[in-house]
Amino acid sequence: MSKIDSVLIIGGSGFLGLHLIQQFFDINPKPDIHIFDVRDLPEKLSKQFTFNVDDIKFHKGDLTSPDDMENAINESKANVVVHCASPMHGQNPDIYDIVNVKGTRNVIDMCKKCGVNILVYTSSAGVIFNGQDVHNADETWPIPEVPMDAYNETKAIAEDMVLKANDPSSDFYTVALRPAGIFGPGDRQLVPGLRQVAKLGQSKFQIGDNNNLFDWTYAGNVADAHVLAAQKLLDPKTRTAVSGETFFITNDTPTYFWALARTVWKADGHIDKHVIVLKRPVAICAGYLSEWVSKMLGKEPGLTPFRVKIVCAYRYHNIAKAKKLLGYTPRVGIEEGINKTLAWMDEGL
């Protein structure tokens, strides 16, 4: 076989999932598209999604349930499974273990049981990050022994499980993609978060010296990488080089953290006349203070040492491997991506 007959997108109702539906829908010839998630597709979709909802088959179920997963795989007759289900950052560690580790173990086991050929897993560029600067990292950088948080730890464990499951002798091929800083229509963290910062009048503060390079990736490009990975794994000529591998996926245009933030604010019509710069050590102290005061008041702190470290760290990547082996190039640039995201937000869905 050399084409995608049917694809099952686990987590297909989510932010990245919708972009995956779109990218798979645009393939010629179009595969059958099935979604497995705990919740239905959103009732109202952004105008930017052009796929036909009626063509998408939905399977409701629990990711950790073998029966639910087996039924979905069998009904979809999928030869390709994409697993992009993941809780958002900032939640209870237990949820990460259940979804990212137990859930992924279940996906792998059921794929093998049902004779699925291809599994593409959405990992995270964060798996190699533990607070230290990441300068132009490629896939040879190691997973840190001490993880930064539960999210990154469980993503790394899941990634490892997926790659170890790669088994050409039983016609089962796996790959893990590590996108960095995903944003786009449907994003409820990155761009909306920045917009909120401006509304609260906090955009006049700059934490750190704005010399740290940061990678953002437009969601449509991430989805495109998944399609490419699946196609490479289906092709006997390319699957050997690609299977069992990880790939960083970015927009290939890292830039300074606050330049990205200010581009969002500018596109929103917001430009600060004067910027107050807080150096990293000062900001970390302020973070501890903020955390302490918020705890006293029983509120969620806006500034934390964790966030300061995130904002001040270099985190950019070398995607030569994805370009060479997957044939990946980012089709939507950062500025265009930001404008698309703001347009989606203005739809008020």
Next chain:
Amino acid sequence: MGKLLQLALHPVEMKAALKLKFCRTPLFSIYDQSTSPYLLHCFELLNLTSRSFAAVIRELHPELRNCVTLFYLILRALDTIEDDMSIEHDLKIDLLRHFHEKLLLTKWSFDGNAPDVKDRAVLTDFESILIEFHKLKPEYQEVIKEITEKMGNGMADYILDENYNLNGLQTVHDYDVYCHYVAGLVGDGLTRLIVIAKFANESLYSNEQLYESMGLFLQKTNIIRDYNEDLVDGRSFWPKEIWSQYAPQLKDFMKPENEQLGLDCINHLVLNALSHVIDVLTYLAGIHEQSTFQFCAIPQVMAIATLALVFNNREVLHGNVKIRKGTTCYLILKSRTLRGCVEIFDYYLRDIKSKLAVQDPNFLKLNIQISKIEQFMEEMYQDKLPPNVKPNETPIFLKVKERSRYDDELVPTQQEEEYKFNMVLSIILSVLLGFYYIYTLHRA
């Protein structure tokens, strides 16, 4: 006194100026071999036409010094014909198109420039140049002749180009083509000379984009900087494709009410020029003879310093801007190693970034371009890897690794200069202290 005050206000530059003048030993000198009177005269002509550039050429390795000197003078002669408005049109075209043929002669000179033309001596005394030209190795002669032919034809074509003369450069592509004829060809010729001399790997010449960028980066920097001067002279080199986004006419930027638009346009042109930086760094990494490296590196670091100076600088629209003499001295000393060059580029790129306003129409594009260069610099050295991660042996990494061997050879020289400077400084301070001590004793 202005210069001394300027230096005093910038101690790092003051130190560099003193070191350059008193502590540094030139790599080579024009007196290190028997020098004919004609060759000496050529060096005089070189000094006459470009004192600062002459200083760099004079220190080139003997293998290249004479032919680069002659190459420079021959192109300057071509320029002098092209620039002179008093020369009759048909004669000028004929001279430009056939100038390369003059190089085959043993006797030829030209006395047709107007008396006030600054570099006319290059043409009236062309005989000295011809005598020395024929002493060069045949392969060097061939390169110079070929470039002279291409450049002469290019100049003639522009003179005859009615659209260009009426409307100036239209597209960014036109801009690149113009810079190719004025400066890219020089990079072409110099690269071939360097490769023939075996001072760089042959691959330096196989990638046309690299040596083309060396020329274009310098030329574009000058074009951006010289906006006011060129306009006053009735010329313009900014491409319409860019400036027309900001004003209906190029001269509109001189008006106070259009100043911000002028700045946005300057910044847009700087963005365009920065697209050559990665090629420039790649080219420099490929040179392994020290005097040749310095010869190529010095103009490039001057250019990035100038770009940082013109960026978002209203003075460009109203007059002349120039980097300080002290800065020049500092850059000359620091750019003797590839690492030093990279640090200079990094410094000035950050300077540009710090001056970049969010309102700038190319705010994100400029940030991304600067970031891309920074990412490339990281790939060159890869010295921020975590433990146990081996560097990616990419072509540029290997080139830099090789070049680093030559950089390391320079360390003792730099240390000796530092030692000399500190020694002299100590002696001077001791003498002053001695006088002060005697003075206080005397008072008591």
